[in-house]
Structures are given as structure tokens and as C-alpha cells.
Amino acid sequence: MNWIDAQVNIPPNIQAEGNQFYCPLTQINVVSAFDIIDPDDMGIESLHIQITSGYNGFEDLLILNGSHPNIVSTWSPVEGKLTLRGLGGTDVSYPDLIAAVYDVVYTNSSPFMTGDREFSFTVGDANYLPSTDHYYQFVEDLGITWTDARTAAESYTYFGLQGYLVTISSAEEAQMVGEQAPGTGWIGGSDQETEGVWKWMTGPEAGTVFWTGGITGTSPNYAFWNNGEPNDLNGEDYAHVTAPGIGIPGSWNDLPNLLTNPSDPYYPQGFIIEFGGMPGDPDVDISASTQISVPGIVESTDADRCGPGSVTLEAVASTAEVLWFDTTVGGVPLGTGTSFVTPVLNDSATYYALASVNGCETGLRIPVYATIKTIPSVTGTVGDQVCNEGSGVLTASANPGSITWYDSAVGGNIVGSGDSFTTPVHNITTTYYAEVEFDGCISLNREPVTLTIIQTSQPSGSPMQSFCDLDTATVSDLAAVGDEIQWYDSIDSNTALNESDELMDGAYYATQTLNGCESLDRLEVEVIVYDTVSIPEDIPDIRSCDTAEDGDDTNGLVAFDLRINETLLLNGATSSDFSFRYFSDPGYLIEISNPDNFLNTVPGGQVVYFRIENILKSSCFSDGMFNIIVDDLPFVMPSFVLKNCDEDGNPDGFTDFNLNEAVPLIVSGDLAQMSLTYHASLADAEQNVSTLDPAPYNNSSGNQVFLRVENVQGCYRISNLELQVSTTSFNEGYVQTLEGCDDDALIDGLRVFDLSESSQDFIDQFPTGQNLSVHYFRTLEDAQLEQNEITQITTYINETPFSQVLYVRVESDDNGECFGIGPHLLLTVHPRPEFDVDQEEFYCLNGQPIQFEAINANGDYLYEWRDESGMLISEEPTALIESGGVYSVIAYSAEGCSSFPLSFTVVESGVANIQPGDIIVEDFSNNNSISINGNNLGIGDYEFALDDADGPYQDDPYFSNVSAGDHLLFIRDKNGCGIVTIEVFVLGFPKFFTPNNDGYNDKWNLKGWNQTYSSRSQIKIFDRYGKLIKEISPATDGWNGQFNGQNLRASDYWFVANLIKQDGTNRVLKGHFSLVR
Known part of the structure; x- marks a missing residue:
């Protein structure tokens, strides 16, 4: 809006009063007095009441109360502005407007509201800021450049005041044109002249630098950049208020002069004009302002004390009375005034001071703290003790606090500080006192801590003590009466001996310790250690073979010289210093009087106990024991006749003997524990010289041999062997035969024989009534010398394929006499039949039976052909098969030997059975195809071809890209059972x-x-x-x-x-x- 009619219309003069104190959560009128003076008009289009300082959009609100039928009120929470307009857009009369202003109230929804609120009253759309006495207006102009906005702003006037792009020098002004503006737009700052030097380029502050640098720059006065701004991104040289929702509300960012994307959140929405302060501007009174204040506590003083009691708290309010509470909201005032004395407190407490006007109990209450400090105390002490005289370390602990040490319970002198205190040197018990201080508070009492001085006398005991060295006497064996005895090796040694230290001849000195204090005087003890013999660990037994000196060499009784090992038993000790005594009991009560010729009293031997005594002190002795043992003589027959067969091819009465054959018959006991030697004379046997080989021994060297049998103890007997040659034998040419088939898993000419099946036949060749046994050997030499005998006769496997001869020896079990020997057992293995047969054939269900034949046979055999149920189907070399299945055939030789069964498989197959319904034709398409449903074709394995019986054939029952017309489909059984043909029609048309x-x-x-x-x-x-x-x-x-x-x-x-x-x-x-x- 461009106010260009200011020259013809006198602006109204607005006057307002109403600076007041506000009680939060209440309503208060914004004026106590209000008037509008206008010499040439009776009314005006609108009046704007705006919260221009301290505005909080979430809590502050202006409300028009009462009945005002000609006025419409509109509240803008963004601008914090209440607008009063005439009903239906007409001007509102000044009387109606003034009456309405008196009914406008302010309220705040927070019980903790602080600070002041300033209200501006102005006509027109611009917002008025009392602190600058300037007016501010946002002009919406989407996408306008900064340079065009600067020009446009300077074309605006407001009641004669020259407009310019806003310049901002305070937080109140930034809030007015930022958070409380109806839109965001360009402001008058730029660094286009010098990069990084931001100046106000418009209005009375043109040329003023308000920021130097980039994001981390500084301001000499005031700036309100958003986070990360100004960042000079792509030449951004102009300041703009940031759109809502981006960073800090109402803050600034730098933008380029021109932005072209309307969807960009930084796209300019317009510009902000400031009116006022320009040279030539007229004086206008179209605005007024009032203010409300919420008093506050400007200063408070906490208080504390040591231990329970009352404290005095203090607080100072700004132009208000101070009320005291013990809650942040609600409650009843506990007191008034700048000071407050608490009740007696055991614990710290928080009170709250409120600045109050007119008894208002709502507002921000300031906490004031009453602190009850804990009186510290000593939580633990540790005294010290000193032996005889010295200084000690006393300790005390507190939680929390620091310790001070005194020489008396009250008053006295400070002698130290800290948790520990080292006393001066004392020779009498002395007490000190610990006091703790923390946070200005001192413990109620001082705790005593004592340095104790202890005097200890020497122990008592015998001054002469003796020991045996066999006992390995140690310091712990010394005797003294007292507490915590310690021993030393000299009167002035400071190093105590270990209890495990071995005692030696000489003087030892003892002290005692009472309450940790060792006596200064020492008990002297003279020690004598008498020698004893250290008995060897391994004392040999005294052994003797049983003799006939007492008339019996089997009763285990022999006379022993027990003293033969005394030098060994002394173990290096001097024999003149010691004496021996021998005992027959472990209690050392029955002494042996004749140790030189002692006949053992226990057959076979016994334990002998001995004692070696020190001649100077018999109580110092060593005990031990050893065994005397009477070893048995081996049990041997004094004489024996050994016979053998004369089967060496020369019937001259001489043959080879294995003399060891006689041993099991004439020697009793464990032969592994005996030494056997053979001799030609008794003298050689007695001296164990000139030994003979036991096998082979030919009796041509003599028919008498002496066997010496010696056990491990060296005791022996001698037996006289008489050698005789037997006159019995098998009939010439006599042979037994064992035969069987090669029936194991391998065709190798080997099988298991039970040799015992022939044993009785061999025994039957000799006169009855004799205790004979049969033995089998591989060679004649083994049979003669009875070595390497075949022992597994029931499971013997022949060792040469198909045929083997074994040597048989028949002898008496009574005396070992040989009755017959020779190659009299023939083992024969008949071979297993072998042949071949085809392993697999196919049988066509629509064909003739298949003939199978045994081929490559190794002989003339009988055959058994069977089906998988075991039914016999043929006994010929051939068999006709008429159905599928698994079949087997076995061949039998004339000796009754059977072949391994051969199995073979007959697989059924057949020609395909195809019907028109099994064929699916996809025709009249870009890809004509033929597919065959194989579910009904039959049991064969089929392949398919199209239009050519010779193929090529394929396994896939599908043909694609088939031309239109008549076709022949061929289905062939892969197992050779035939081909079927069917005509297939594929519809199509020529192009x-x-x-x-x-x-x-x-x-x-x-x-x-x-x-x-x-x-x-x-x-x-x-x-x-x-x-x-x-x-x-x-x-x-x-x-x-x-x-x-x-x-x-x-x-x-x-x-x-x-x-x-x-x-x-x-x-x-x-x-x-x-x-x-």
C-alpha cells in the first residue's frame, strides 16, 4: 500500500497510558487511558494493537472482551497483533474504537512468565516498534530480486514517512520483521561491494558494516544469521529472512539476487519495508505504546549451617514484595520480606522466593537453598606400638573431611595433620587426639589414638640339650618357655634362624616376643648332636638255595650268616663308633643270639630286623630290616627214556632227536623261568660246560645225555636222558586223502580243511590200547624235530593251490615215544566252475522269447537257471526268457563244486501305442507346434522324428516351427522294439x-x-x-x-x-x- 495522500489528510494522534504490573495466568487491560484525536475525521478503517517486545507466540494472547457490535477483532498469532476493524469493512467510529481499546486485555498461559511486554497502538497496516519508533511492512512479491525489492521499497511512503528495505540493529527489531512478520522477504543487507563485508545498503544506516567474514565471522553491532550462514554459495550476496521451518525462526541467510525455482524453500516471497528515521520525514503521532511488567527476584542468598537448626535465607525483588514458599507452584506463603528464617531443619531443604505485586502468588519462583551440613566424625583409628622405645605412626580416617592431630582432648597444641601422624620418640605409652573438619564443620569430639610402649623379658629353658642326627633335629626341636620363640646362632645376631634349619653342635640363643615386641635379653642353650647311621635305601636280600645239609633239600631251611652285609649297612660310618643287634620280630624284642649261623625259623625265608646303636649314646640308633630267602631247587625227574622213529631213510637205529621234547615230561614249573642245557657227561652238567645242541641231536654220538635245569635263582638239578630208536612205522605207501571244492570267496585253489577228520584213521594203523596222538607238519625235518607243528588243524588252509602233502607224526602221549612218521596226508582242492553270460538284454512284449546261453565254460557242467522268485526254468546250457526280471544261473562240476551265481537282467520294452488324442497341434500361428503326450505310449524308451523314418530322432516329444500341411510323426523304441507312424495335420495358409x-x-x-x-x-x-x-x-x-x-x-x-x-x-x-x- 502506498500512502501518498498524507498531504491532504491530517493523521490521527493516538495517546495511550497503562504501564502496569502483571500477575501470570490473569487478564489485564492493555491501557488505563486511551484517546484518538483527529481534527478532520470521525473514524478510521482499523486500529492495530501489537505485542512488540518480549512476544511469545505460544503463551501470549490479546483478547477483545465485552460487547462491541460494530467492531470485528482479528488475532494474528504470527505477528502477535490484534486488529480492530469496522463491521462489514466500514470505518469504525472513534468512540466505538476507544471503548473497544479499553476492553482489550492481555493474558499469558504460563505460570512462570517472566520479563516485560510492550504494546503498540497504530493505524494502518504497518507494524510499529516503540523501541525504534519505526514502522514495518511486509510486501508479498513472489520471486522479486533484491535489487528490484530495494527500488520498490523506496517507492513506498507511510503517513509521509519514506520507505526503504529494512535495516535491523536489535533483537527486538529482528523479531518484529522475522518471527512476527506475516511473510519472509528481502532485507537491506549485502556484501556485493566487498565479499565478506556485509553492510546495510538502505535507509539512514546505509554503509554501516554489521558483519565481517563468512560462517565464522563476527559482528561489530548486531546480526542474526541462520546456522551455517552466510555461506556465499554460488555468489550469494544479498540478505533475506529465512523461511519458517528452516533453522532458527526469523534468522537470515544469504541468497543470490535472482532465484528461478518457485518450489525452492529459499525462493523470495517479497520484501520488508521500514519507515522512519529518513531525513525530511514528518513527525507523526499515529502510534502509542504501553507496557506491562512481571516483577522478578533480582538477587537471592542461600544459607547453610553445621548440623540441625534454622537458617536465614534472603531474596531481593524488583519493585515488588517477596513471598516465600516451599513448593514451585501452589501452596501457602510461609513468609514475606527480603529475609526468611526457616524452621529447625535436620536435612537440607529448598525454599522458593516470588516477587509479588498486589498479593499475586503466580509467577516464576526462584529456588533458595537451606543447606544442613553433616557434622563430620572420625570413622576409624589405628594406634601403634613400639618395643622398648621409639616413634610410631598413628592413623585416623574420616568420611569426608581432613584430620588434625592434638596433644590433648580439649584445647592443647596441634601436632600434625592428615590421615597419619608420626609421633616423636617415646619410652612410655602416650595418647594423641584426632579431630576432623569438613566444609567448615568440625567433629563434636576428638578421638584418642594411643602409642603403646612394650618391654619383653627373655624366655626360660634348659641350658644343655642333645639330639640324634638320625632324627635330623632342627631349630624347631629346641625347647624354651615363652611366647613366639625365635632362635639365633649368636648373642648379637639380628637374623633369626628358620625352624627348618638343621641343628649342629654349638650354642644357640632364644628370644620371646610379646605383643609384637622381642626381648632384648637372650637365653643361651648348648647343643650336642650324636651321630647315627643312615641306613641304605636298597638293602640286598641274603639268598641261599635249599640244601640237603639238614637231610632235606625241599624243606626251605638253611643256615645263614646275617653279618655278611654289615659294612654295607654302616653306609660309610666308622664301625668302631657303632654296634649291631639282630631281631626276629618287628618289635625288636626277640634278639638273635647267633647271627653268624642262624637257621631260619620260617621255611623259605623270613624278615630279619637289625639295630645300629651309637656306642656313646645307645638311644641314638638306626633301625632296618632285610630278607633271608631259601630258593627252591627246580623239580626234575632224575632219569627219562626218550624215543624217536627211525625215518631218515636208513634203518640203522640212529636218528635225529629233539631233546627238548623230553622237557615237558620231566620238568615241572614255568619253563620260561628256567635255563636248560644238555651235556655229554655228569661232570660237564655239574660245571655247566660243554653244552650240546638239543635239535637236531643224533644218538650216534651217544645214547646218554645229561639235562641241567637251572632256575632264575641259580639253583639247579640234573636229569639223565636215555635215547632209544622206535621200531614201529606206517605201512609203506600209506596215504590218507582229504578233498573238497574251492568254495570260498576267491577262486585260488585254497580252502579250509579239518585235519582232525583223518587223525583216527592214522591212529588205527597201530595196535589198540595205547594213548596215541597225531601231529601234522609241513616238512620231514619239522616232523622229526617236532618243530613248527600245524596247531590249527580244524581250520587249516592249504598253502599250495589245489594239492598239498603234509607229514604226519604219531606218538605216545604217555612218554612221547614215536610210533610213525612220514608224508601220509594228501590235501586236494577241486576247482570252482567258471563261465560267462550276458548281463542284460531287452525283451520286446511284441517279440519272440530271448535265448540266453552259458559261454566260455571251463568244463562240462550241469546248470540251473532260475527266475527272481527262485523257480527253476532250465537245466540246460541255454534258457528261453519270455518276461522281464532278474535271473540267475549256477554251474555244477562233476565233483559237485558249484560256480558263483551269475545274475542278469531282462528289461521289458515295446513298440509305442499312439492315438490321435495323444497329439496336440498348435497351428495357424507364427510358431506352429506338435507335442506328444507320452503318458499313454507304453513301457519303452522312445524317441521322435518328423517326416523322415530315418531321422534325425530326438528325445523331446515336442516340435516347433512346423510348417503347415500334412506331416508324418515317427515314434521309435530305443530298445529296438519297432517304429510306429501317425499322420498329423497342421493348418495354415500360403502367404x-x-x-x-x-x-x-x-x-x-x-x-x-x-x-x-x-x-x-x-x-x-x-x-x-x-x-x-x-x-x-x-x-x-x-x-x-x-x-x-x-x-x-x-x-x-x-x-x-x-x-x-x-x-x-x-x-x-x-x-x-x-x-x-
């Missing part, structure tokens, strides 16, 4: 025809026509204009390109084919083709 009577493409008709369709089917042919040219039957040769006997010109033609199937259903096909001349 062109050439009716020139050359025999090629002379007529046009559908392709693939077949008997599926009725002869009643019909095809209609049309020209490009839809004219019917010809009706033909698809069963005929087709159309020749003529109409009424005349050749038609080359062109495109259309057809509609109505095909009627034999079942009466219809199929309609449409398309077009070309006639080519």
Missing part, C-alpha cells in the same frame, strides 16, 4: 500365390486340411475394401485368382474360414495373403 498357370502356386487354399473337419466347412475371400470375392470349400483345389471369370489384379486379400469339426464344433480362422502376378 501368397501366383495364378499364372505355370504349375506352381496357381491356386490358394488352406494347408493341412484333413478329415477332422466336415465338408460343410467354408472359406470366404474378400478384397481390401471388404467386398466378397469368392466362397470355396477347403476340401477343393482352391481359388484361382478370378472373379466372375476375370483375372483380378495383384493385391492383398482377406479370408474368413469357418471350419466345422466332425463333432459339430466350429473353428473360425482369419488372415490375409497376396495375389502376385
Whole structure:
């Protein structure tokens, strides 16, 4: 709006009074006096009442109360402005307007409202700010540039006041043109002249610098940039109020002169004009202002004390009375005035001071703190003790606080500070006192802490003490009467001995400790340690073989010399210092009087106990024990006759013997624990010299041999062996035979034999009534020497394929006498039949039976052919098979040996069974196809070919891109059971025809026509204009390109084919083709 009529109309003069105090949450009139003086008008279009200072859009509100029928009030929460206008847009009379202003009230919704509110009263649309006495108006002009806005603003006047783009120098002014403006727009700042130097370019402040730098710049007076501004993005040189919702409300950002995108949130919405302060501006009184104030507490003083009691709190209010509360809201005043004495408090408390006018109890209450400090106390003390004389360290603790030390419970002198205090040197017990201070408070009492001085006397005890060194006497064995005894190796040593230290001959000194104090005087003790013998850990047994000196070499009794090991038992000690005693009991009560010739009292041996005593002190002795053992002689027959068969090919009475054969018969006991040697004479055997080899031993060297049997203890007996040659034998040429089939998992000529099946036959070759046994060997030498005998005779596997001869030895179990020996057992293994047969064949259900034949046979066999149920189907080398399944065949040799069963499979197959219904034709399309439903074809494995019986064949029962017309489909069984053929018709039509009577493409008709369709089917042919040219039957040769006997010109033609199937259903096909001349 451009106020250019100010020269002809005298502006109204507005006068207002009403500076008042406000009580929050109440309503208060904005004026106490108000008038409008206008010499040439009776009314005005509108009056604006605006909160121009301290406005809070969330809490502040102006309301028109009462009845004012000629006035309409409008509240703008953005601008904080109440507008009073005439009803229906007419001017409102001054009397009505003045009456209405008296009824305008201010209210605030917060009980904690603070600060002042200033109200401006003005005519016209511009907002008035009393602090600047200027007027401000937002002009909406979307997209206007800054330079155009500057020019436009300077073209405006307001009641004679010159307009210019607003310049802003205070927070009140920034709020007026920012948050409280009806829109956002350009303001008068720019750094276009010098980058980073922002000046006001308009109005009376033109040229004033208000910001230097970028985002982190500074202001010499006032600036209100948004966060991150000014950022000079893409040459942004002009100031603009930021749109609502972007950063700080009402703040500024820098923009380029021209923005072209209306959807940009920074797109200019207009500009803000300021009126006032320009040279030549007239004096106008079209505005007035009033103010309300909320008094506040300007100063408060907390108070504290040590321990429970009252304190005095203080508070000072700005031109108001102070009320005291104990709650932030509500409650009853506890007192009034600038000071308040609390009741007696045990704990700290918070009170609240309120600045109040006219008894108002609503507003911001300021907390004032009454602090009750805890009186500190000493929470723990630790005294110290000193032995005899010295200084100690006393400690005390407090939580919280610091410790001060005194030399008396009351008054006295300060002797130290801190948690610990080191006393002077004392020789009597002395007490000090600890006091704690924290936060200005001192403990009620001082706590005593004592330094205790202790005097300790020496212990008592025997001055002479002796020990045996065998006891390994240590310091802990010394005796003294007292507390916490400690021993030293000299009268003035400061290092106490360990209790584990071994005692030596000499003087030792003892102290005692009472309450941690060791005696200064020491008890002297003289120590004597007597030697004892350290018995060896391993004392050897005294052993002796049983003898016949007492008339019996089996009773376990022998005379022993117990003293033979005394040098060993002394273990290096001097024999003249010690004496030996021997005992037969562990209690050392039964002493042996003749240790040089002691006959053991327990057969086989016993334990002997001995004691080695110090000659100077018999109580110092060492005890030990050892075993005396009588070893048994081995049990051996004194003589034995050993016989063997003469089977060396020379019946001269001499043969090889295995002398060891006699051992199990004449020696008792564990042979592994005995040494056996053979000798030619008794003297050699006694001396254990000139030993003989036991095997082979030929009796030509002598028929008498002496066997020495010695046990591990070295005790031995000797037996006389007499060697004799047997005169019995098997009949010449006698052979037993065991035979069987090669019946294990491998065809290798080996099988398991039970040799015991022939044993009785061998025994039967000799006279009855003898205790004979049969033994089997691989070689004659083994049989003669009875070595490497075959022991697993029931599960013996022949070791040469198909045939093996074993050597048999028959002997007496009573005396080992040999009755017969030789190669008398033949093992024979018959081979398993072997042959081949085809492993798999196919049987066509529509064909002849299949003949299978055994081939590559290794002999003449009998056969058994069986089906999978086990039924016999043939006993010949061949078998006829008439059904699928798994079959088996086994061959049998003349010796009754069977082959491994051979299995083979017959797979059923058959020629395909195809029906028209199994074929699906997709025709009359861009991709004609034929697919076959294989579910009903049969059990074979099938492949497919189209139009050629020779193929190529494919596994996929689907053909694509099939040409229109008649086709032959071939289905072949892969297993050779045959091919079936079926005719398939694919409907289609030629894309062109050439009716020139050359025999090629002379007529046009559908392709693939077949008997599926009725002869009643019909095809209609049309020209490009839809004219019917010809009706033909698809069963005929087709159309020749003529109409009424005349050749038609080359062109495109259309057809509609109505095909009627034999079942009466219809199929309609449409398309077009070309006639080519």
C-alpha cells in the first residue's frame, strides 16, 4: 500500500497510558487511558494493537472482551497483533474504537512468565516498534530480486514517512520483521561491494558494516544469521529472512539476487519495508505504546549451617514484595520480606522466593537453598606400638573431611595433620587426639589414638640339650618357655634362624616376643648332636638255595650268616663308633643270639630286623630290616627214556632227536623261568660246560645225555636222558586223502580243511590200547624235530593251490615215544566252475522269447537257471526268457563244486501305442507346434522324428516351427522294439500365390486340411475394401485368382474360414495373403 495522500489528510494522534504490573495466568487491560484525536475525521478503517517486545507466540494472547457490535477483532498469532476493524469493512467510529481499546486485555498461559511486554497502538497496516519508533511492512512479491525489492521499497511512503528495505540493529527489531512478520522477504543487507563485508545498503544506516567474514565471522553491532550462514554459495550476496521451518525462526541467510525455482524453500516471497528515521520525514503521532511488567527476584542468598537448626535465607525483588514458599507452584506463603528464617531443619531443604505485586502468588519462583551440613566424625583409628622405645605412626580416617592431630582432648597444641601422624620418640605409652573438619564443620569430639610402649623379658629353658642326627633335629626341636620363640646362632645376631634349619653342635640363643615386641635379653642353650647311621635305601636280600645239609633239600631251611652285609649297612660310618643287634620280630624284642649261623625259623625265608646303636649314646640308633630267602631247587625227574622213529631213510637205529621234547615230561614249573642245557657227561652238567645242541641231536654220538635245569635263582638239578630208536612205522605207501571244492570267496585253489577228520584213521594203523596222538607238519625235518607243528588243524588252509602233502607224526602221549612218521596226508582242492553270460538284454512284449546261453565254460557242467522268485526254468546250457526280471544261473562240476551265481537282467520294452488324442497341434500361428503326450505310449524308451523314418530322432516329444500341411510323426523304441507312424495335420495358409498357370502356386487354399473337419466347412475371400470375392470349400483345389471369370489384379486379400469339426464344433480362422502376378 502506498500512502501518498498524507498531504491532504491530517493523521490521527493516538495517546495511550497503562504501564502496569502483571500477575501470570490473569487478564489485564492493555491501557488505563486511551484517546484518538483527529481534527478532520470521525473514524478510521482499523486500529492495530501489537505485542512488540518480549512476544511469545505460544503463551501470549490479546483478547477483545465485552460487547462491541460494530467492531470485528482479528488475532494474528504470527505477528502477535490484534486488529480492530469496522463491521462489514466500514470505518469504525472513534468512540466505538476507544471503548473497544479499553476492553482489550492481555493474558499469558504460563505460570512462570517472566520479563516485560510492550504494546503498540497504530493505524494502518504497518507494524510499529516503540523501541525504534519505526514502522514495518511486509510486501508479498513472489520471486522479486533484491535489487528490484530495494527500488520498490523506496517507492513506498507511510503517513509521509519514506520507505526503504529494512535495516535491523536489535533483537527486538529482528523479531518484529522475522518471527512476527506475516511473510519472509528481502532485507537491506549485502556484501556485493566487498565479499565478506556485509553492510546495510538502505535507509539512514546505509554503509554501516554489521558483519565481517563468512560462517565464522563476527559482528561489530548486531546480526542474526541462520546456522551455517552466510555461506556465499554460488555468489550469494544479498540478505533475506529465512523461511519458517528452516533453522532458527526469523534468522537470515544469504541468497543470490535472482532465484528461478518457485518450489525452492529459499525462493523470495517479497520484501520488508521500514519507515522512519529518513531525513525530511514528518513527525507523526499515529502510534502509542504501553507496557506491562512481571516483577522478578533480582538477587537471592542461600544459607547453610553445621548440623540441625534454622537458617536465614534472603531474596531481593524488583519493585515488588517477596513471598516465600516451599513448593514451585501452589501452596501457602510461609513468609514475606527480603529475609526468611526457616524452621529447625535436620536435612537440607529448598525454599522458593516470588516477587509479588498486589498479593499475586503466580509467577516464576526462584529456588533458595537451606543447606544442613553433616557434622563430620572420625570413622576409624589405628594406634601403634613400639618395643622398648621409639616413634610410631598413628592413623585416623574420616568420611569426608581432613584430620588434625592434638596433644590433648580439649584445647592443647596441634601436632600434625592428615590421615597419619608420626609421633616423636617415646619410652612410655602416650595418647594423641584426632579431630576432623569438613566444609567448615568440625567433629563434636576428638578421638584418642594411643602409642603403646612394650618391654619383653627373655624366655626360660634348659641350658644343655642333645639330639640324634638320625632324627635330623632342627631349630624347631629346641625347647624354651615363652611366647613366639625365635632362635639365633649368636648373642648379637639380628637374623633369626628358620625352624627348618638343621641343628649342629654349638650354642644357640632364644628370644620371646610379646605383643609384637622381642626381648632384648637372650637365653643361651648348648647343643650336642650324636651321630647315627643312615641306613641304605636298597638293602640286598641274603639268598641261599635249599640244601640237603639238614637231610632235606625241599624243606626251605638253611643256615645263614646275617653279618655278611654289615659294612654295607654302616653306609660309610666308622664301625668302631657303632654296634649291631639282630631281631626276629618287628618289635625288636626277640634278639638273635647267633647271627653268624642262624637257621631260619620260617621255611623259605623270613624278615630279619637289625639295630645300629651309637656306642656313646645307645638311644641314638638306626633301625632296618632285610630278607633271608631259601630258593627252591627246580623239580626234575632224575632219569627219562626218550624215543624217536627211525625215518631218515636208513634203518640203522640212529636218528635225529629233539631233546627238548623230553622237557615237558620231566620238568615241572614255568619253563620260561628256567635255563636248560644238555651235556655229554655228569661232570660237564655239574660245571655247566660243554653244552650240546638239543635239535637236531643224533644218538650216534651217544645214547646218554645229561639235562641241567637251572632256575632264575641259580639253583639247579640234573636229569639223565636215555635215547632209544622206535621200531614201529606206517605201512609203506600209506596215504590218507582229504578233498573238497574251492568254495570260498576267491577262486585260488585254497580252502579250509579239518585235519582232525583223518587223525583216527592214522591212529588205527597201530595196535589198540595205547594213548596215541597225531601231529601234522609241513616238512620231514619239522616232523622229526617236532618243530613248527600245524596247531590249527580244524581250520587249516592249504598253502599250495589245489594239492598239498603234509607229514604226519604219531606218538605216545604217555612218554612221547614215536610210533610213525612220514608224508601220509594228501590235501586236494577241486576247482570252482567258471563261465560267462550276458548281463542284460531287452525283451520286446511284441517279440519272440530271448535265448540266453552259458559261454566260455571251463568244463562240462550241469546248470540251473532260475527266475527272481527262485523257480527253476532250465537245466540246460541255454534258457528261453519270455518276461522281464532278474535271473540267475549256477554251474555244477562233476565233483559237485558249484560256480558263483551269475545274475542278469531282462528289461521289458515295446513298440509305442499312439492315438490321435495323444497329439496336440498348435497351428495357424507364427510358431506352429506338435507335442506328444507320452503318458499313454507304453513301457519303452522312445524317441521322435518328423517326416523322415530315418531321422534325425530326438528325445523331446515336442516340435516347433512346423510348417503347415500334412506331416508324418515317427515314434521309435530305443530298445529296438519297432517304429510306429501317425499322420498329423497342421493348418495354415500360403502367404501368397501366383495364378499364372505355370504349375506352381496357381491356386490358394488352406494347408493341412484333413478329415477332422466336415465338408460343410467354408472359406470366404474378400478384397481390401471388404467386398466378397469368392466362397470355396477347403476340401477343393482352391481359388484361382478370378472373379466372375476375370483375372483380378495383384493385391492383398482377406479370408474368413469357418471350419466345422466332425463333432459339430466350429473353428473360425482369419488372415490375409497376396495375389502376385
